[in-house]
Amino acid sequence: MLQRIVKPLLVLALLALTQYSYATEGMWLPQLLSGLNEKEMKGMGMKISAADIYNINKGSLKDAIVSFGGFCTAEVISTQGLLLTNHHCGYGVIQKHSSLQNNFLENGFWAKTAVEELPNPGLFATFIVRIDDVTKAALQDVQPGMTEKERQSAIDKRLHEIRQNARKESWQETMIKPMFEGNQYFLFVTETYRDVRLVGAPPSSIGKFGSDTDNWVWPRHTGDFSMFRIYAGKDGRPAPYSKDNVPLKPKHALPISMKGVKQNDFTMVLGFPGRTNEYLPSEAVKQTVEVTDAAKVEMRDAALKIMDSYMRKDPQIKIQYAAKYASTANYWKKWMGEMQGVKQTNGIARKQQYEATYRQLLAGNPTWQQQYGGVLDSLNSLYRQIQPYAQTRDYYSELVGNVELFTVSDKLLNFLSDARQKGEGQYETLRSQFLESMAPFYQNYNATVDKDICVSLLALYAQGVPARFSGNEYNQIWQVSNKDSRALANQLYAASALTSMDKLKALLQQPLNAVVAQVWKDPAAGMAIALRNGFVENVSKPLNELQLGINKLQRTYMQAQIDVMGSKKRFYPDANSTLRVTYGKADGYTPRDGVRYDFYTYLDGVMEKYIPGDYEFDVPARLIELYKKKDYGQYGVNGKMPVCFIASNHTTGGNSGSPALNANGHLIGLNFDRTWEGTMSDINYDPSICRNIMVDIRYVLFIVDKFAGCTRLIDEMNLVKK
Template sequence: MLQRIVKPVMVMVLLLISHCTFATEGMWLPQLLSGLNEKEMKGMGMKISAADIYSINKGSLKDAIVSFGGFCTAEVISDQGLLLTNHHCGYSSIQKHSSLQNNFLENGFWARSLNEELSNEGLFATFIIRIEDVTKAALKDVKPGMSESERQSAIDKRLNEIRETTKKESWQDIVIKPFYEGNQYFLFVTETYKDVRLVGAPPSSIGKFGSDTDNWVWPRHTGDFSLFRIYAGKDGKPAAYSKDNVPLKPKYALTISMKGVKKNDFTMVFGFPGRTTEYLPSEAVKQTVEILDAAKVEMRDAALKVIDSYMRKDPQIKIQYAAKYAGTANYWKKWMGEMQGVKRTDGIGRKLRYEAEYTRLLNDNPALKQQYAGLLDSLNDYYRQIQPYAQTRDYYSELVKNVELFNAADLVISFLNQVNSSGAAQYTELREKFLAGMKSTFYQNYNSTVDHDISIELLNLYNKGVPETFRGGQYAEIWKQNNNDSRELAKVLFTSSLTSYDRLAKVLNQPYANAVEQLKNDPAISFAIALRNSFVDQVSRPLSSLQAKVNQLQRTYMQAQMDVFAGKKRFYPDANSTLRITYGKVDSYSPRDAVDYDYYTYLDGVMEKYVPGDYEFDVPAKLIELYKKKDYGRYGVNGKMPVCFIASNHTTGGNSGSPALNAYGQLVGLNFDRTWEGTMSDINYDPSICRNIMVDIRYVLFIIDKYAGCTRLINEMKLM
């Protein structure tokens, strides 16, 4: 009798676990919430409607969310176009305005009036006006048996027609993106504002507190925020930078809640997540965490050690390489967490069990079995075939990405190709433009000594990690000529004219024919060409052929999963830098045995981590003073200052700067990170340890008001 009772109870428990997992996982398209998610969201505590989140007929939450520079998210928090995003999202802009004499990275920046707000060339903010399903029209000419290139050509033709016939305003743009591995297509009508100015940023000792040690780590105590403003022409439309532009009057600005959050409170994160691959087969997940992540971590680990050693010794190098170091370290640490998280949650085992259930359901359905028989086995087999090529691709990518001399060589080669296409008569004009760009971008933050030492380490790892069969041609000859020694090769490479702006300018200021002849013999350019040719011939071409087959099978497998699990599971599309909403609850977690993490941190924790003079854990004197006096104004709670909190929202890169919203759609925090153990959520979301990390909005306001004294910004906002 006991067994008869236990079995149904266990089934119910499993169903409840499945439901809980389902309730917090997913990056959902906002225009589909009313049909897919609204009921569940309200059951979890949401007090607003799907129409309050996404509407094309009235101002809604989506009208306050922007893609910030194409790499982060930001939100409008005042009726004067004030934007809130992360400090690390604004870091590059803050850095460009910094110098040894006026170091905004170290000291912070606060514009005391509109006139003091700083322009940022190339920075933009994009709003989503509306989203439409164009799948039927996009796939109209797709026929069974088409090759991948034929299929894509047919789709591209239809997409061009859709763009031409879609109604929009003259200042608006159209973006069409594939979803579900190309089984569906959605169109986005957008508005992009290109005059975005820096308004305020705390010093890095607040905005980057904990720096690399605490990156991807909980508990966190980082005030990771910065403020910008969108400017428009006097007609309110997007316009290029002009001193005559005015602050944007937005369709919607977020209301800010001063209430904070408590455990199990409903939360939403609204933004532009970059890339996830949740529907990969087991072999792909295994390859990612056991082979590819390991290769990338190895390369970046070596580069970071070199940069760190120089940054600690030289203040100028610290400024030059601050953004580069942060960018390199970000995914280096993420990949390590991903490997550990998949292992901790038995992610590969979960995939195998999922595939077993998929196979069982498939075999129970004769029609689907006939359609998809052998598909999953074939896909896993192709991933096995692709492994050595994919591993070499990642080694190559990390080498050329982290040795800046190779970047410079690629830029010079592209410039010479441009001149060749335009004609030698255009050389002088193109040269001046190219040199100006190199001076203001590449060479402004370049140090050849640092780069030289990075090249030694990475060339050595590349030649150890990449199979000899993939290192052929002229590249192999150059390596052999330098005694198979990265140190000897680096010595030769860094005699290049590309190691400084002045040396490059001297070469290019010669007559065109002379400059071309000298650059042809430049060691860095010769090596970059040899390296690229070796990669293209030995790896890229065969990889492309295999990848096309993988893409085709992956698309079919995506559709197969939706067909096989129809009525049993909802499928959200993988992230692809389009507007999404994810929802969950404020919650603690236990990442490993005997370790339990609470869901809130306070300013007390900042002071506990404080190390005077340390580049990661120093604390500004004024913040210490405010803490000692417990002078938190209206932002503290019971004598404590909240700093950060966590929840089970499913986020990824691109969600940095996204607003954390409460059940009423009010701003309660600013998303900026994930817990290290949960970074594997890009391929293996697990509600037990996947947590996103947010700055409490009250800490943001406290820093703006009590620390910076920038009350003019507080006065713009609507505080509840």
């Protein structure tokens, strides 16, 4: 009778599991596609082979994809090394070249000739030459019973040998990355080019259209792109910047499709996604969205409301705080979307359902039970134990990160520690360097705004952090202020020498010992020290100890999932800034009841959002002129200009600038964002609402050609019209 009950339950659990695993989920290593994904990809419409994506013997798609500066992705779109990436990826470079006389951020920049292309010291583009599985060699000295420190030491020794013996050219480099929580290791042979020049960028009114309001939001109407070019030595190899360098002749340049995208068309994205955590246990997902995300959102929400209130009243403060507001709002909005997405798709319940299936399969195999029995329960238990420490960590980091007086206090304390170690003789030089580094900070600092943020965040910190975690020094200061954050902030900002550049200069004009003595008495520095000491003494140590245990169990649980669930689910390694392939289909989605989003937007939507003079929704006069005339050239479709589209490709940070490709491996768009509800894809991918946002390549070409008149760039591209 028992067997008759268990079997139907197992069938139901496996049916639930098939709903948990989706075809469009995954960030796949390109060299493994032929064995894991090629058949499915072809079934979804792909017309090329896995060998066309990754090949070490001839040019393939991987040879057109670069890690751009180590923080974004870019792709080669001509045989002359022309690179395409996002406007927000090139933003810092464009800003460095800008001035009041030549404001390239506001007005855009277009090099009309190769001579006008601008060098960028420090910027680089890295190609992947080859990927090798080195797991066996990396783990050969690992023995059962090793501590985490002993295990890592044994692995590090082997990794050093592997790098030393790797087959590569003299100008190439290697890196080894752990996969599946350190259960596997892969060697990447790379080529890095360090002469990367700015070629073109639209004005921010196109490249950042919608700015903070539209960030993480669909429908989107942003022309988020910029163009660079890779230069090499005359031998084609990487070389430092030189006027004698020549445009790179790549192994492969992406053809550009003029066909566009239809509903349910196959789409593929290649790039360097930064970080995901797809294999966490249910308690970790629950903790993320119900505890730590909530704490961070609460703190940032308070800070943003205060910034916004001042920015609306004072144009100078608006200028000072525009970048801070955008930076603070970016992940605040992302975390809210993550919380909402997991709730909407019953993500925690789905994780628990997955774990129920895992437990049933585990119980039916004595070998697995002996090897992995109790691992999941222990891991979930550790996450429950770490929760109050993790929550306090996030309250602490948000407090010291958003109250700039505490930020500058930490910087000053670190500077003084460095100066004392190096001695009085170095103080004058170090002081000058420190003051120079602090000048930009104070140019965009307003003590009145910061004090109001401090008032609000200190109150939230006191409510959210138990007294046993905050420390005796902090608790004493809090008690003396009668637990009144306004009174405490008034005291800190009135008496501190850190609220202006002039006060800081006056403080540091004294001898080193006198400065140290005065800083110890400074109320802001004292508060920063009290907060730091409380965190280090009461939170950091137990947090780190628990985290070590979690890391070990997470690695074991990862291998357990692969062994136990491997016949029911394909596993891909979490993102770790290495080259990955993800694929899906162009499609809209339903974010909530009664709402359905289409998968395309058009220039009409730009004009609907247009607000003259608004920093987020202004539109250049030239673009308005082209729209009114419907002068779209070869890039429009039936009298309309496509702008952006969405698909179910699994992306994350680092995929900014990644190419969106069609079934033939031709460029159709440029990835730049995700939908708000789909930001949960870092921990809980669900194809019903997870969508990546791409600018249509035809809009990119329209802006380059019709708007900017930079036809020389169009001429060097391979436009495929059939």
